[in-house]
Amino acid sequence: MTPTTLTENIQLTFTDxxxxxxxxxxxxxxxxxxxxxxxxARFKELxxxxxxxxxxxxxxxxxxxxxxxxxxxxxxxxxxxxxxLADGVDLVxxxxxxxxxxxGASQFDSAMAEKGVIFGTIxxxxxxxxxxxxxxxxxxxxxxEDRFAALHQATWTSGVFLYVPRNVCVEKPIHTFSTxxxxxxxxxxxxxxxxxxxxxxVLAESxxxxxxxxLHCGAIEIVVGDRGNxxxxxxQDWSQKVWHFAHQKxxxxxxxxxxxxxxALGSRLAKVNQHVSLRGKRGTCQVNGVMFTENKxxxxxxxxxxxxxxxxxxDFLYKGALQDQSRTVWRGMIKVDVEAQQTDGxxxxxxLLLSSKxxxxxxxxxxxxxxxxxxxxxxxxxxxxxxxxxxxxCRGFTRKEAIRAIVTGFFQQVFDRVTIESVREALxxxxxxxxxxxx
Amino acid sequence: xxxxxxxxDLHVSIGDKEILRGVNLSMTEGExxxxxxxxxxxxxxxxxxxxGHPNYKCTQGEILLNGENILELEPNERARAGIFMAFQRxxxxxxxxxxxxxxxxxxxxxxxxxxEGEDLIPMRxxxxxxxxxxxQLQMDSEFARRYVxxxxxxxxxxxxxxxxxxxxxxxxxxxxxxxxGLDADAVRLASQSINEIGHNKMxxxxxxxxxxxxxxxxxxxxxxxxxxxxxxxxxKELAEELHAQGYDRIRKQYPEAAKxxxxxxxxxxxxx
Numbered sequence: 001m002t003p004t005t006l007t008e009n010i011q012l013t014f015t016d017x018x019x020x021x022x023x024x025x026x027x028x029x030x031x032x033x034x035x036x037x038x039x040x041a042r043f044k045e046l047x048x049x050x051x052x053x054x055x056x057x058x059x060x061x062x063x064x065x066x067x068x069x070x071x072x073x074x075x076x077x078x079x080x081x082x083x084x085l086a087d088g089v090d091l092v093x094x095x096x097x098x099x100x101x102x103x104g105a106s107q108f109d110s111a112m113a114e115k116g117v118i119f120g121t122i123x124x125x126x127x128x129x130x131x132x133x134x135x136x137x138x139x140x141x142x143x144x145e146d147r148f149a150a151l152h153q154a155t156w157t158s159g160v161f162l163y164v165p166r167n168v169c170v171e172k173p174i175h176t177f178s179t180x181x182x183x184x185x186x187x188x189x190x191x192x193x194x195x196x197x198x199x200x201x202v203l204a205e206s207x208x209x210x211x212x213x214x215l216h217c218g219a220i221e222i223v224v225g226d227r228g229n230x231x232x233x234x235x236q237d238w239s240q241k242v243w244h245f246a247h248q249k250x251x252x253x254x255x256x257x258x259x260x261x262x263x264a265l266g267s268r269l270a271k272v273n274q275h276v277s278l279r280g281k282r283g284t285c286q287v288n289g290v291m292f293t294e295n296k297x298x299x300x301x302x303x304x305x306x307x308x309x310x311x312x313x314x315d316f317l318y319k320g321a322l323q324d325q326s327r328t329v330w331r332g333m334i335k336v337d338v339e340a341q342q343t344d345g346x347x348x349x350x351x352l353l354l355s356s357k358x359x360x361x362x363x364x365x366x367x368x369x370x371x372x373x374x375x376x377x378x379x380x381x382x383x384x385x386x387x388x389x390x391x392x393x394c395r396g397f398t399r400k401e402a403i404r405a406i407v408t409g410f411f412q413q414v415f416d417r418v419t420i421e422s423v424r425e426a427l428x429x430x431x432x433x434x435x436x437x438x439x
Numbered sequence: 440x441x442x443x444x445x446x447x448d449l450h451v452s453i454g455d456k457e458i459l460r461g462v463n464l465s466m467t468e469g470e471x472x473x474x475x476x477x478x479x480x481x482x483x484x485x486x487x488x489x490x491g492h493p494n495y496k497c498t499q500g501e502i503l504l505n506g507e508n509i510l511e512l513e514p515n516e517r518a519r520a521g522i523f524m525a526f527q528r529x530x531x532x533x534x535x536x537x538x539x540x541x542x543x544x545x546x547x548x549x550x551x552x553x554x555e556g557e558d559l560i561p562m563r564x565x566x567x568x569x570x571x572x573x574x575q576l577q578m579d580s581e582f583a584r585r586y587v588x589x590x591x592x593x594x595x596x597x598x599x600x601x602x603x604x605x606x607x608x609x610x611x612x613x614x615x616x617x618x619x620g621l622d623a624d625a626v627r628l629a630s631q632s633i634n635e636i637g638h639n640k641m642x643x644x645x646x647x648x649x650x651x652x653x654x655x656x657x658x659x660x661x662x663x664x665x666x667x668x669x670x671x672x673x674x675k676e677l678a679e680e681l682h683a684q685g686y687d688r689i690r691k692q693y694p695e696a697a698k699x700x701x702x703x704x705x706x707x708x709x710x711x
Contacts, residue, residue, distance in 0.1 A: 386493065387530050393514035394490050394524060395540070395603065396547030401555055402515075405543070409534025409586070416534075 011070035014155070022071045022155060028126065031134055039143050039153035046147040058329045058361055059271050059300040064243055069215045072100030072157045072185040079212070081179030084426045085203040085235055092172035093119045099184040100157040115168050122159030122189065133161060136193050140221035141247045148245040148271075152187055152217045159189035164198035166225075173201040173420070180242070182212040190220040194228040196253075201420065205235040207266060214242040216267075222250035222258070226280055229257040233423050237430065238266035240297055246272045254280025254309070261418050262289040262318075263427050264299050265434070275304040278312035278340075288417050289318035290427055292434050293326035293358070300329040305347065307340040307373075316347040319414050321407055322358035323436065329361045334375050336368040343373040351381040352410050354403075354436075400437040407435050442468040442505055442521070442610045444489075444642055450499035451481075451488045458484045458703070460667040461500070466642040468610055471656050473678045474646045476664035477686050479704030482646045483527060485664070486613040490524045491517050504611075518544075519551035521610030525600035525617045527646075531588040537599065538583035541569060541606055548607045572605040576632055593620035601632050611642040618652040630655035650682045663689055666699030 012018035019040050023033060048064075049056040079098050086094070095106035106120040113119075118129055126133060143153030160176050178186050186206065194200060208214060216238065224230050230250075238244055244267035252258050264270060276285045291299055305314040320328045334345040351360035362379035384406050392402035411431050415424045444466045451459035458481050466472055476482050488495045489502060491514040501508050509517055532540065545568075546559045559565075569583060576598050588596055597617055604612055614633065618626045626649060634655045637643050645652060653675065661677040662669045665686075670693045671677065681689075690697040 385530070388532055390490075390492055390514060391526070391530050392532065392540075392544075394518055394526075395544035395607070396515050396518040397543060398515050398547075398555060399513070401543070401547075405535050405540070406532060409532055412534030412586075 012073065013070060014066050014151070018071055019154065025073075028123075029130055032126070032137075035138055035143070036154050039150045042144045043147060043150035043154055046150060048147055055302060055331070056271070059269065059298065061269065061271075064269070066151075069183070069185050071155050072187045074101040075099050075181050075184060077181050078103065079179045079181045079184070079208055081177065081207055083175070083177040083205055084429070085205050085233065085422060086173075086175040087422060087426065089175070089203070089422045090172050091175050092170055094175040094177070095119075095121060095160050096177045096179075097121075097158040097186070097188060098179050099181055100187050102158055106160075109172075112170060116165040117168060117170055118161065118163040119174060120161060122161045122191065125161050129161075129163070132163060133191070136191055136221065136223060138221070140223060140251055141219045141249045143219070145247065148217055149219070149247050152189070152219050152247070156187045156189040156219070158187070159191060162192045162200065162202060164194045164200050166195040167197040169199040170201070171199075173203050176202070176204045178206040180208045180212060180214040180216075182209065182214070184208075184212075184214050186214065186216045186218065188218050190218075192221070192230065192232070193223045194225055194230055196225040197227040198225065199229040201231040203233045203420075203423065205237065207237040208239050208242065210239050211241060212239045214238065216242060216244045216246065218246045220246070220248035224250065224252040224256045224258055226253040227255045228253065231259045231420060233261045233263075233420065235263035235426065236266055236270070237263065240266065240268050240295055242267045244270040244272070247275075248272065249275040249277070250285070251277045251279050252283045252285060254282060256280065256283045258283075258285045259419065260285070260287045261423060262287065263430065264289065264291045264301060265430055267299065268297065270299045270301070272300070273302045273304070275306065276314065277306045277308055278314060279308050281309050281311045283309070283312045285312075285314045286417065287314075287316040287318075288414050289316070290411060290414050290431070291318065291320035291328055292431055293320070293328055294323040294434065295326060296324070297326040299327075302331045303347070304333045304335060305345055307334070307336045307343040307345060310339065310341045310343070312340065313344040314346065317414060317417065318349045319351070319411060320349070320360060321352040321354055321410065322360055323354045323434075325355070325357040327359045327361075329363075330379070331363040331365070332377065333365040333367060334377065336370050336373050336375065338369040341370050341372045343370060343375065345373065345375040347377045349379040350410070351379075352407060353381060353383050354407070404435050404437070408432065442642070443503075444522070444611045445503040446485075446489070446500070447503065448500035449485075449488065449497060449502065451484055452496050452498055453484075453494055456703070456706070457498070458495075458667055459488065460699070462664070462667070462669055464662060464669060466611060466644065468642050469639050470660070471638060471643045471645065471658045473653055473658035473661040473675075474644055474664060475661060475678060475681050477700060477704075479707055480664045480700050481667045482664055483615055486524050486615050486644070486646065489517075489522060489613060490514050515547070518607075518609075519548055523604060523607055523609035523611065524613040525597075525604055525615060527615040527619065529588050529596055529600060531586065531590070533586050533589045535587050536583070537585055537587055538569060540587045541603065544603065545606050548609075569602075569606065572602055575605070575635070576602055577628060578602065594622075594625045597621060597625070597629060601629060601636070604633070605636045609641060611644070612637055613644045613646070615646045616648070618647055618649045626651045650679075653678050665689060665693055666696035666703070668696055670696050
């Protein structure tokens with residue numbers, strides 16, 4: 001089959017014909033085409049989730065119409081976007097995409113490549129590292145789990161692959177950036193594999209122009225081998241007209257460390273499943289989540305910390321601030337398997353309501369089968385405490401200054417846990433831009 | 440001309456409940472006043488009303504700073520006008536560092552006309568000043584990096600309040616039991632510090648049950664508050680008498696005020 005090149009005039013719809021034409025544009029090995037076809041069949045057989053599904057009860061997607069979008073492709077124009085996480089950071093590699101198509105070749109330090117580290121877009125690397133990619137791709141996330149997962153597995157483009165071999169430490173961060181044009185789609189796929197004893201830091205971010213309509217339907221797959229250490233940052237700051245659906249999962253081994261920081265700021269509606277499986281003894285996972293919503297945004301984050309083996313620690317903290325009529329849903333679950341004794345699991349979600357019309361639903365949950373564990377969870381939601389405002393006012397702060405300081409302080413407690421300075425700064429700046437003056 | 444804070448026939452209610460029923464009190468800069476009274480008499484209410492707490496409604500009377508009524512001013516405007524209160528139980532502001540909080544506070548109070556977003560006082564100058572004050576209060580330098588009152592022990596909270604008093608240099612300061620919950624050494628340190636910072640300089644309104652604080656800061660006037668009214672004013676010997684003998688004589692002498700006080704205390708207990 002000869003690959004054809006898409007021109008800006010041809011836009012492929014999410015139909016059998018469109019999908020068939022899309023497959024023709026790809027020059028992919030048979031096994032990968034099969035993965036896509038299986039997912040497409042699944043996509044067709046599943047209904048869209050509805051409010052009868054537990055996970056979607058609070059998240060209404062009736063206004064989402066896939067037929068308004070087209071299978072990701074270059075659309076003849078390029079959105080520049082504004083990455084912020086890499087400001088002043090000495091990077092070892094970077095990749096960027098627009099509308100799910102790589103913007104130029106990915107960059108990677110050749111010294112790292114000599115140590116066997118692989119980084120680039122999946123399509124770039126399929127020829128040389130096809131078997132390695134095949135071993136891991138769609139092995140962590142379940143691409144057939146629901147209709148969005150299947151849609152992603154069938155029609156994803158612009159995947160990024162990072163592979164760090166045994167005992168290799170990639171000291172400087174790797175940066176990935178995705179953007180979209182108005183009306184565009186981003187179906188990017190992230191695959192990160194750290195072998196035993198490997199270390200890396202990945203800063204991933206996505207944003208596009210204010211008011212640009214778009215659809216992100218993505219997935220992140222992370223594998224951290226025994227004694228591995230990964231710091232992963234994911235800053236989602238799409239325009240408030242973007243639909244954002246994502247399945248994100250990490251599987252971590254024995255004596256590992258995973259620090260996963262999530263900035264959930266953008267999108268019109270987001271539904272994200274974040275899942276960490278602790279699959280080896282003494283694995284440690286820390287998740288730091290920052291949500292800040294405004295206008296009519298709706299962000300729905302569902303986390304699962306799954307303890308499969310003994311002696312692991314997981315610590316999930318999500319903090320959200322809500323303005324205007326925005327809404328957040330946070331649903332957390334700590335699942336402890338019967339053999340996962342001595343589990344130390346913690347989950348917390350705190351929300352600050354900055355408007356009487358904002359609403360935060362916080363639903364922590366535990367599912368524990370082992371009998372010798374320590375699992376704690378908690379959540380709070382409330383307005384800014386008037387006593388705190390009064391105290392700061394007594395020290396000369398205006399009411400507005402007082403609220404600004406209190407809101408910033410609320411998030412500072414999450415930033416304190418983030419060990420990467422540029423990330424702390426970018427998040428703090430994003431928050432301070434968003435904090436308005438409240439009466 | 441010395442600054443004068445004058446409270447005239449002040450009535451204050453929380454909700455429908457009247458707590459202060461006509462308080463009169465006049466303080467001049469440099470004077471120390473002790474405010475004493477049993478529980479429920481309205482001591483803290485007077486302090487919070489002077490600062491402008493939104494839950495404390497002034498239904499009658501005036502609070503005059505150099506002849507100008509401040510009742511319509513926001514708490515921050517009162518702070519910038521030179522009024523300060525050290526809280527009995529200050530609230531924590533998690534995530535906001537003591538140093539950042541105080542730098543902002545100091546800037547605003549020293550430049551009462553500062554607009555939001557304008558520059559803060561230079562970091563160097565501020566650091567030097569806060570360091571000197573913290574050393575005087577025997578506070579570890581780590582303290583400035585901690586979050587405002589977050590996880591502070593009782594003693595640390597009180598010292599943090601005194602540190603703010605030292606930095607903000609108000610004209611008038613209300614000290615609401617700034618010596619309570621401290622051990623003997625800490626009381627002595629707090630009392631000496633307050634003496635050095637404010638005695639004979641600021642107008643101090645000291646609310647206390649302790650005699651150490653007044654020993655180091657002998658009051659020019661002692662006011663006894665009962666049932667929401669100041670029933671008696673004397674010199675420092677009145678404070679000494681109350682420390683030694685309690686409020687029995689006062690209650691007998693002012694039975695109506697004592698009755699009001701007992702009722703409001705009983706109500707407060709019922710609420711708790």
